Amino acid sequence: MKLEDALKTTKFKDAKHKATLNILYTSYWLKSSISTVMKDNSITMEQYNVLRILKGKHPERMCVKDIGSRMIERSSNVPRIIDRLVVKKLVDRTISKEDKRETLIMITAKGIDLLEKTTKQVDEHEKRLSAFTEEDAQMLNDLLEKLRQIAE
Amino acid sequence: MKLEDALKTTKFKDAKHKATLNILYTSYWLKSSISTVMKDNSITMEQYNVLRILKGKHPERMCVKDIGSRMIERSSNVPRIIDRLVVKKLVDRTISKEDKRETLIMITAKGIDLLEKTTKQVDEHEKRLSAFTEEDAQMLNDLLEKLRQIAE
DNA sequence: TAAATTTACATGTACATACATACATTTGCT
DNA sequence: AGCAAATGTATGTATGTACATGTAAATTTA
Numbered sequence: 541m542k543l544e545d546a547l548k549t550t551k552f553k554d555a556k557h558k559a560t561l562n563i564l565y566t567s568y569w570l571k572s573s574i575s576t577v578m579k580d581n582s583i584t585m586e587q588y589n590v591l592r593i594l595k596g597k598h599p600e601r602m603c604v605k606d607i608g609s610r611m612i613e614r615s616s617n618v619p620r621i622i623d624r625l626v627v628k629k630l631v632d633r634t635i636s637k638e639d640k641r642e643t644l645i646m647i648t649a650k651g652i653d654l655l656e657k658t659t660k661q662v663d664e665h666e667k668r669l670s671a672f673t674e675e676d677a678q679m680l681n682d683l684l685e686k687l688r689q690i691a692e
Numbered sequence: 693m694k695l696e697d698a699l700k701t702t703k704f705k706d707a708k709h710k711a712t713l714n715i716l717y718t719s720y721w722l723k724s725s726i727s728t729v730m731k732d733n734s735i736t737m738e739q740y741n742v743l744r745i746l747k748g749k750h751p752e753r754m755c756v757k758d759i760g761s762r763m764i765e766r767s768s769n770v771p772r773i774i775d776r777l778v779v780k781k782l783v784d785r786t787i788s789k790e791d792k793r794e795t796l797i798m799i800t801a802k803g804i805d806l807l808e809k810t811t812k813q814v815d816e817h818e819k820r821l822s823a824f825t826e827e828d829a830q831m832l833n834d835l836l837e838k839l840r841q842i843a844e
Numbered sequence: 845t846a847a848a849t850t851t852a853c854a855t856g857t858a859c860a861t862a863c864a865t866a867c868a869t870t871t872g873c874t
Numbered sequence: 875a876g877c878a879a880a881t882g883t884a885t886g887t888a889t890g891t892a893c894a895t896g897t898a899a900a901t902t903t904a
Contacts, residue, residue, distance in 0.1 A: 544835060548762045551748070556821065560722055561764065562836045567719030568765045569840055570712055575892085584859065596701070604883060610700045612713065613720045617860060619884055625858080641869045641882040643818035670707065671841045677707035680835045684714045685694060688721055688834070691825045727862085736862095736889065756853060769890060776889080793899050795851040811861055 560688070577661045581654060582628075584609075586621050591630060591655045594647035601644035603636065619643075630654060711839070727822060732779075738763075738773050743782060743807045744765045753796035755788065769800035771795075782806060 543562050544550050549610035571585060578585055593610045596601060608618045615621065622645055627633040630651035636642035647655070695714050704710035716821055725739060745762045746754060760770045767773065774797055777783040782803035788794035798809070822828050 542764075545832070547764065549748070555817075555826045555833060556824060557818065557831045558820070559824075559829040559836075559871065562833050563719050563722060563785060564764050566836045566840060567715050568824070570736065572892095578807065579892090581834060586848095586860065605881090611863080612699065612716050615860080622859080639870070639882080643883065663705075666709065666712070668842050669839060672839045673706060674707045676835055676838060677711040679713050679841070680711045681695070681827055681829070683824075683832045683835070684711075684718045687821060687824045688718060688799060688826060690820050724862095729881080730864090738890065757851090760883070766889080768892065772890080791852080795853065 543551060545585055548649055551566065563684075563687075574662060574665065577658065577665055578642075581658045583654065583658065584615075586613075586615065587625055587670045588655070588658060589623050590618070592649055592659075594631060594645060594651060598647050601634070603642040603644055605642075607645065626650070669679065708715075715839075726814060726817065729810060731816055732813065733810045735806065735810065735836070735839070737780075738765075738767065738769075739777055740807070740810060742773055742777060743799055743803055744811075747781060747804060750799050752806065753786070753798045755794040755796055756777055757794075759797065773790060 541617055543558065543565060546565055547561065552561070575585060578588055583591075590607055593607050604618050604622070607622075608615060611618070622631060622633060622643075626633050630648060632646045632648050634644050634646075636644050695710065695717060698717055699713065710815070727737055730740055735743075741763055742759055745759050754772050756774070759774075760767060763770070773787060774783060774795075780786050782800060784798050784800050786796050786798075788796050
Protein backbone atom coordinates (compact mmCIF):
# COMPACT_ATOMS: atom_id res chain seq x y z
CA MET A 541 0.00 0.00 0.00
CA LYS A 542 1.29 3.41 -0.93
CA LEU A 543 1.99 5.79 1.93
CA GLU A 544 -0.53 8.28 0.53
CA ASP A 545 -3.25 5.64 0.79
CA ALA A 546 -2.16 4.42 4.20
CA LEU A 547 -2.28 7.91 5.71
CA LYS A 548 -5.01 9.25 3.40
CA THR A 549 -3.04 12.37 2.64
CA THR A 550 -0.81 13.81 -0.04
CA LYS A 551 0.36 16.74 2.04
CA PHE A 552 4.06 16.08 2.56
CA LYS A 553 6.31 19.10 3.02
CA ASP A 554 9.04 17.52 0.92
CA ALA A 555 10.55 14.14 0.10
CA LYS A 556 12.53 14.22 3.32
CA HIS A 557 9.46 14.73 5.45
CA LYS A 558 7.68 11.99 3.53
CA ALA A 559 10.66 9.71 4.12
CA THR A 560 10.45 10.12 7.90
CA LEU A 561 6.75 9.24 7.87
CA ASN A 562 7.50 6.39 5.49
CA ILE A 563 10.03 4.89 7.89
CA LEU A 564 7.64 5.16 10.83
CA TYR A 565 4.86 3.57 8.79
CA THR A 566 7.02 0.81 7.31
CA SER A 567 8.32 -0.04 10.76
CA TYR A 568 4.75 -0.33 12.00
CA TRP A 569 3.88 -2.43 8.95
CA LEU A 570 6.80 -4.78 9.58
CA LYS A 571 5.97 -5.13 13.26
CA SER A 572 2.32 -5.89 12.58
CA SER A 573 3.28 -8.44 10.01
CA ILE A 574 5.80 -10.22 12.22
CA SER A 575 3.59 -10.10 15.29
CA THR A 576 1.17 -12.58 13.73
CA VAL A 577 3.97 -15.15 13.91
CA MET A 578 4.73 -14.17 17.50
CA LYS A 579 1.09 -14.54 18.46
CA ASP A 580 1.04 -18.11 17.13
CA ASN A 581 3.83 -18.85 19.58
CA SER A 582 2.28 -17.00 22.53
CA ILE A 583 5.16 -14.61 22.73
CA THR A 584 5.68 -10.89 22.04
CA MET A 585 8.24 -9.21 19.79
CA GLU A 586 10.16 -7.96 22.80
CA GLN A 587 10.21 -11.35 24.46
CA TYR A 588 11.42 -12.87 21.19
CA ASN A 589 14.10 -10.23 20.96
CA VAL A 590 15.37 -11.05 24.45
CA LEU A 591 15.41 -14.79 23.71
CA ARG A 592 17.33 -14.14 20.49
CA ILE A 593 19.94 -12.11 22.35
CA LEU A 594 20.33 -14.76 25.05
CA LYS A 595 20.66 -17.52 22.47
CA GLY A 596 23.64 -15.68 20.98
CA LYS A 597 25.54 -16.12 24.26
CA HIS A 598 24.19 -19.48 25.32
CA PRO A 599 25.21 -21.29 27.47
CA GLU A 600 26.69 -18.16 29.01
CA ARG A 601 24.51 -16.02 31.22
CA MET A 602 23.93 -12.34 30.51
CA CYS A 603 23.14 -9.48 32.84
CA VAL A 604 20.11 -7.24 32.35
CA LYS A 605 22.18 -4.33 31.18
CA ASP A 606 23.91 -6.30 28.42
CA ILE A 607 20.58 -7.59 27.19
CA GLY A 608 19.15 -4.08 27.14
CA SER A 609 22.08 -2.68 25.20
CA ARG A 610 21.48 -5.16 22.38
CA MET A 611 17.78 -4.53 21.97
CA ILE A 612 16.36 -2.65 19.01
CA GLU A 613 14.35 -0.41 21.31
CA ARG A 614 16.34 0.42 24.41
CA SER A 615 14.02 -0.62 27.10
CA SER A 616 13.89 0.39 30.72
CA ASN A 617 11.56 -2.52 30.85
CA VAL A 618 13.97 -5.43 30.50
CA PRO A 619 13.43 -6.70 34.07
CA ARG A 620 9.70 -6.96 33.46
CA ILE A 621 10.11 -8.68 30.10
CA ILE A 622 12.35 -11.18 31.85
CA ASP A 623 9.72 -11.64 34.57
CA ARG A 624 7.33 -12.92 31.92
CA LEU A 625 9.93 -15.19 30.36
CA VAL A 626 10.74 -16.65 33.79
CA VAL A 627 7.07 -17.42 34.43
CA LYS A 628 6.95 -19.28 31.10
CA LYS A 629 10.20 -21.07 32.02
CA LEU A 630 11.85 -19.82 28.83
CA VAL A 631 14.73 -18.28 30.79
CA ASP A 632 16.32 -18.81 34.15
CA ARG A 633 17.35 -16.00 36.52
CA THR A 634 20.07 -16.00 39.17
CA ILE A 635 22.06 -13.40 41.08
CA SER A 636 25.71 -12.92 40.20
CA LYS A 637 28.26 -14.00 42.79
CA GLU A 638 30.93 -11.62 41.49
CA ASP A 639 28.67 -8.57 41.61
CA LYS A 640 25.59 -8.96 43.73
CA ARG A 641 23.88 -6.06 41.96
CA GLU A 642 23.74 -8.05 38.74
CA THR A 643 20.98 -10.43 37.75
CA LEU A 644 22.21 -13.11 35.37
CA ILE A 645 19.86 -14.60 32.81
CA MET A 646 20.21 -17.79 30.76
CA ILE A 647 17.89 -19.16 28.10
CA THR A 648 16.48 -22.60 28.93
CA ALA A 649 16.16 -25.61 26.61
CA LYS A 650 12.46 -24.84 26.36
CA GLY A 651 13.37 -21.28 25.41
CA ILE A 652 15.73 -22.44 22.68
CA ASP A 653 13.09 -24.75 21.25
CA LEU A 654 10.51 -21.99 21.10
CA LEU A 655 13.02 -19.55 19.65
CA GLU A 656 14.06 -21.91 16.87
CA LYS A 657 10.49 -22.76 16.00
CA THR A 658 9.54 -19.08 15.90
CA THR A 659 12.62 -18.05 13.91
CA LYS A 660 11.81 -20.63 11.27
CA GLN A 661 8.35 -19.11 10.88
CA VAL A 662 9.74 -15.56 10.78
CA ASP A 663 12.12 -16.58 8.00
CA GLU A 664 9.27 -18.13 6.05
CA HIS A 665 7.37 -14.94 6.54
CA GLU A 666 10.25 -12.79 5.31
CA LYS A 667 10.42 -14.80 2.11
CA ARG A 668 7.23 -13.04 1.11
CA LEU A 669 9.27 -9.85 0.61
CA SER A 670 10.21 -11.27 -2.76
CA ALA A 671 10.15 -8.07 -4.81
CA PHE A 672 12.93 -6.71 -2.63
CA THR A 673 16.40 -7.75 -3.82
CA GLU A 674 19.70 -7.89 -1.96
CA GLU A 675 20.83 -4.87 -3.98
CA ASP A 676 17.76 -2.95 -2.86
CA ALA A 677 18.48 -3.95 0.72
CA GLN A 678 22.08 -2.77 0.42
CA MET A 679 20.97 0.58 -0.88
CA LEU A 680 18.30 0.92 1.79
CA ASN A 681 20.83 0.14 4.52
CA ASP A 682 23.18 2.81 3.19
CA LEU A 683 20.41 5.39 3.02
CA LEU A 684 19.23 4.69 6.56
CA GLU A 685 22.77 5.03 7.90
CA LYS A 686 23.07 8.31 6.05
CA LEU A 687 19.79 9.56 7.45
CA ARG A 688 20.95 8.86 10.98
CA GLN A 689 24.12 10.88 10.45
CA ILE A 690 23.09 13.95 12.34
CA ALA A 691 25.02 17.20 12.51
CA GLU A 692 26.20 17.44 16.10
CA MET B 693 25.53 5.28 14.86
CA LYS B 694 25.96 2.22 12.71
CA LEU B 695 23.42 -0.55 13.15
CA GLU B 696 26.18 -2.97 14.12
CA ASP B 697 27.13 -0.69 17.02
CA ALA B 698 23.56 0.01 18.03
CA LEU B 699 22.68 -3.68 18.30
CA LYS B 700 26.20 -4.84 19.21
CA THR B 701 26.12 -7.59 16.63
CA THR B 702 27.33 -8.33 13.13
CA LYS B 703 25.26 -11.46 12.70
CA PHE B 704 22.81 -10.56 9.98
CA LYS B 705 21.51 -13.36 7.78
CA ASP B 706 21.71 -11.19 4.68
CA ALA B 707 21.26 -7.58 3.60
CA LYS B 708 17.50 -8.04 3.53
CA HIS B 709 17.38 -9.20 7.11
CA LYS B 710 19.67 -6.36 8.11
CA ALA B 711 17.37 -3.93 6.30
CA THR B 712 14.34 -5.01 8.33
CA LEU B 713 16.23 -4.50 11.58
CA ASN B 714 17.57 -1.21 10.24
CA ILE B 715 14.06 0.08 9.58
CA LEU B 716 12.86 -0.92 13.04
CA TYR B 717 15.89 0.72 14.63
CA THR B 718 15.72 3.88 12.53
CA SER B 719 12.05 4.25 13.34
CA TYR B 720 12.86 3.99 17.03
CA TRP B 721 15.70 6.46 16.57
CA LEU B 722 13.40 8.95 14.84
CA LYS B 723 10.69 8.57 17.48
CA SER B 724 13.13 9.07 20.34
CA SER B 725 14.55 12.10 18.66
CA ILE B 726 11.19 13.73 17.98
CA SER B 727 9.79 12.85 21.38
CA THR B 728 12.17 15.29 23.07
CA VAL B 729 10.30 18.07 21.26
CA MET B 730 6.97 16.57 22.28
CA LYS B 731 8.04 16.39 25.88
CA ASP B 732 8.86 20.10 25.88
CA ASN B 733 5.25 20.69 24.94
CA SER B 734 3.76 18.20 27.42
CA ILE B 735 2.31 16.11 24.66
CA THR B 736 2.95 12.65 23.20
CA MET B 737 3.65 11.65 19.59
CA GLU B 738 0.21 10.08 19.32
CA GLN B 739 -1.54 13.14 20.72
CA TYR B 740 0.43 15.31 18.30
CA ASN B 741 -0.56 13.04 15.46
CA VAL B 742 -4.25 13.37 16.31
CA LEU B 743 -3.98 17.16 16.57
CA ARG B 744 -2.24 17.28 13.20
CA ILE B 745 -5.00 15.24 11.59
CA LEU B 746 -7.72 17.42 13.13
CA LYS B 747 -5.98 20.61 12.01
CA GLY B 748 -6.14 19.35 8.44
CA LYS B 749 -9.94 19.42 8.57
CA HIS B 750 -10.44 22.40 10.86
CA PRO B 751 -12.95 23.92 11.42
CA GLU B 752 -14.75 20.73 10.41
CA ARG B 753 -15.26 18.03 12.99
CA MET B 754 -14.00 14.49 12.46
CA CYS B 755 -15.32 11.21 13.80
CA VAL B 756 -13.08 8.78 15.69
CA LYS B 757 -12.93 6.33 12.82
CA ASP B 758 -11.72 8.92 10.32
CA ILE B 759 -9.01 10.05 12.71
CA GLY B 760 -7.88 6.47 13.26
CA SER B 761 -7.69 5.74 9.55
CA ARG B 762 -5.21 8.58 9.06
CA MET B 763 -2.85 7.64 11.86
CA ILE B 764 0.59 6.15 11.23
CA GLU B 765 -0.08 3.37 13.71
CA ARG B 766 -3.67 2.24 13.43
CA SER B 767 -4.83 2.53 16.94
CA SER B 768 -7.72 0.89 18.67
CA ASN B 769 -6.83 3.49 21.24
CA VAL B 770 -8.08 6.66 19.57
CA PRO B 771 -10.91 7.23 22.07
CA ARG B 772 -8.43 7.20 24.95
CA ILE B 773 -5.99 9.50 23.19
CA ILE B 774 -8.89 11.88 22.67
CA ASP B 775 -9.81 11.58 26.35
CA ARG B 776 -6.43 13.03 27.22
CA LEU B 777 -6.70 15.81 24.67
CA VAL B 778 -10.14 16.73 26.00
CA VAL B 779 -8.80 17.00 29.55
CA LYS B 780 -6.11 19.39 28.29
CA LYS B 781 -8.78 21.31 26.35
CA LEU B 782 -6.86 20.84 23.10
CA VAL B 783 -9.89 19.28 21.40
CA ASP B 784 -13.61 19.38 21.89
CA ARG B 785 -15.90 16.34 21.72
CA THR B 786 -19.59 16.19 20.82
CA ILE B 787 -22.01 13.53 19.67
CA SER B 788 -23.19 13.62 16.07
CA LYS B 789 -26.82 14.54 15.49
CA GLU B 790 -26.95 12.75 12.14
CA ASP B 791 -25.56 9.51 13.52
CA LYS B 792 -25.71 9.18 17.26
CA ARG B 793 -23.07 6.43 17.27
CA GLU B 794 -20.45 8.89 16.09
CA THR B 795 -18.35 11.10 18.31
CA LEU B 796 -17.25 14.25 16.54
CA ILE B 797 -13.98 15.89 17.46
CA MET B 798 -12.72 19.38 16.69
CA ILE B 799 -9.40 20.95 17.53
CA THR B 800 -9.67 24.03 19.76
CA ALA B 801 -7.82 27.34 19.38
CA LYS B 802 -5.57 26.24 22.22
CA GLY B 803 -4.92 23.01 20.33
CA ILE B 804 -4.00 24.88 17.16
CA ASP B 805 -1.60 27.12 19.06
CA LEU B 806 0.16 24.18 20.65
CA LEU B 807 0.27 22.29 17.36
CA GLU B 808 1.83 25.19 15.50
CA LYS B 809 4.39 25.82 18.20
CA THR B 810 5.30 22.13 18.28
CA THR B 811 5.42 21.77 14.51
CA LYS B 812 7.84 24.67 14.28
CA GLN B 813 10.15 22.90 16.73
CA VAL B 814 9.82 19.59 14.88
CA ASP B 815 10.80 21.31 11.63
CA GLU B 816 13.82 22.88 13.29
CA HIS B 817 14.71 19.47 14.59
CA GLU B 818 14.41 17.86 11.15
CA LYS B 819 16.83 20.39 9.72
CA ARG B 820 19.52 18.53 11.61
CA LEU B 821 19.17 15.69 9.09
CA SER B 822 21.38 17.74 6.83
CA ALA B 823 23.45 14.96 5.28
CA PHE B 824 20.29 13.53 3.80
CA THR B 825 19.34 15.10 0.46
CA GLU B 826 16.03 15.24 -1.36
CA GLU B 827 17.41 12.73 -3.87
CA ASP B 828 18.30 10.36 -1.03
CA ALA B 829 14.79 10.79 0.35
CA GLN B 830 13.24 10.04 -3.04
CA MET B 831 15.25 6.88 -3.35
CA LEU B 832 14.43 5.83 0.20
CA ASN B 833 10.73 6.36 -0.41
CA ASP B 834 10.86 4.22 -3.52
CA LEU B 835 12.71 1.44 -1.73
CA LEU B 836 10.28 1.40 1.20
CA GLU B 837 7.31 1.18 -1.16
CA LYS B 838 9.02 -1.68 -2.93
CA LEU B 839 9.69 -3.47 0.33
CA ARG B 840 6.04 -3.30 1.27
CA GLN B 841 5.01 -4.89 -2.03
CA ILE B 842 4.30 -8.32 -0.72
CA ALA B 843 3.45 -11.36 -2.81
CA GLU B 844 -0.19 -12.15 -2.08
C1' DT C 845 -42.10 -3.48 10.12
C1' DA C 846 -39.50 -6.78 13.01
C1' DA C 847 -35.33 -9.20 13.42
C1' DA C 848 -30.60 -9.86 12.21
C1' DT C 849 -26.46 -7.77 11.01
C1' DT C 850 -23.26 -4.17 10.77
C1' DT C 851 -21.17 -0.09 12.37
C1' DA C 852 -19.03 3.28 15.67
C1' DC C 853 -17.36 3.77 19.79
C1' DA C 854 -16.07 2.55 24.53
C1' DT C 855 -13.81 -0.38 27.82
C1' DG C 856 -11.19 -4.24 30.15
C1' DT C 857 -6.83 -6.82 30.23
C1' DA C 858 -2.13 -8.02 29.25
C1' DC C 859 1.90 -6.23 27.71
C1' DA C 860 5.16 -2.51 26.46
C1' DT C 861 7.46 2.31 26.75
C1' DA C 862 9.26 6.57 28.99
C1' DC C 863 10.48 8.64 32.83
C1' DA C 864 11.35 9.24 37.67
C1' DT C 865 12.74 7.24 41.67
C1' DA C 866 14.36 3.80 45.05
C1' DC C 867 17.68 0.59 46.72
C1' DA C 868 21.67 -2.19 47.31
C1' DT C 869 26.26 -2.91 45.90
C1' DT C 870 30.52 -1.59 44.06
C1' DT C 871 34.04 1.69 42.90
C1' DG C 872 36.79 5.76 43.40
C1' DC C 873 38.78 9.25 46.14
C1' DT C 874 41.00 11.30 50.08
C1' DA D 875 39.22 2.86 56.16
C1' DG D 876 35.40 5.89 55.29
C1' DC D 877 32.52 8.45 52.48
C1' DA D 878 30.80 10.02 48.01
C1' DA D 879 29.72 8.80 43.54
C1' DA D 880 28.60 5.58 40.17
C1' DT D 881 26.43 1.36 38.78
C1' DG D 882 22.88 -2.38 38.16
C1' DT D 883 18.47 -3.45 38.86
C1' DA D 884 13.73 -2.95 40.31
C1' DT D 885 9.43 -0.51 40.59
C1' DG D 886 5.64 3.11 40.32
C1' DT D 887 2.90 6.00 37.15
C1' DA D 888 1.13 7.74 32.91
C1' DT D 889 0.66 6.58 28.39
C1' DG D 890 0.29 3.59 24.42
C1' DT D 891 -0.76 -1.03 21.68
C1' DA D 892 -3.27 -5.37 20.62
C1' DC D 893 -7.03 -7.89 21.21
C1' DA D 894 -11.53 -9.24 22.98
C1' DT D 895 -15.81 -7.82 24.38
C1' DG D 896 -19.80 -4.76 25.36
C1' DT D 897 -23.34 -1.43 23.89
C1' DA D 898 -26.15 1.48 21.32
C1' DA D 899 -27.52 3.09 16.96
C1' DA D 900 -28.05 2.47 12.08
C1' DT D 901 -28.70 -0.48 8.19
C1' DT D 902 -29.99 -4.59 5.83
C1' DT D 903 -32.85 -8.36 5.20
C1' DA D 904 -36.74 -11.19 5.47
